[in-house]
Amino acid sequence: xxxxxxxxxxxxKFQQIQKYETGANRISASRMWDIAAAMEVPVSxxxxxxxxxxxxxxxxxxxxxxxxxxIELLRAYYGIPENQRRxxxxxxxxxxxxx
Numbered sequence: 001x002x003x004x005x006x007x008x009x010x011x012x013k014f015q016q017i018q019k020y021e022t023g024a025n026r027i028s029a030s031r032m033w034d035i036a037a038a039m040e041v042p043v044s045x046x047x048x049x050x051x052x053x054x055x056x057x058x059x060x061x062x063x064x065x066x067x068x069x070x071i072e073l074l075r076a077y078y079g080i081p082e083n084q085r086r087x088x089x090x091x092x093x094x095x096x097x098x099x
Contacts, residue, residue, distance in 0.1 A: 001039065001075070009038035042066065 003021070007014040010031070019025040036043045048068055064070045077085060
């Protein structure tokens with residue numbers, strides 16, 4: 001999701017999203033709630049790993065989509081052209097079976 005798309009979903013300009021991302025502006029709890037809803041992730045997604053413990057991978061609950069890395073991987077995957085994506089999928093399946 002681009003900054004523009006996120007800004008549109010939340011109802012603010014993409015420049016404000018940039019300021020949040022760079023830390024130039026603080027983000028309120030209510031705005032964080034709005035951003036989490038727009039990104040379809042729990043608010044806790046933004047705090048993973050801050051308590052000194054390993055981030056929750058979601059595997060204990062069987063919901064891998066709560067893992068930040070998995071979400072980033074999915075977004076990158078769907079940014080690949082379909083024919084290349086299919087070949088990457090087949091490679092990942094073979095590598096997963098080899099492990």
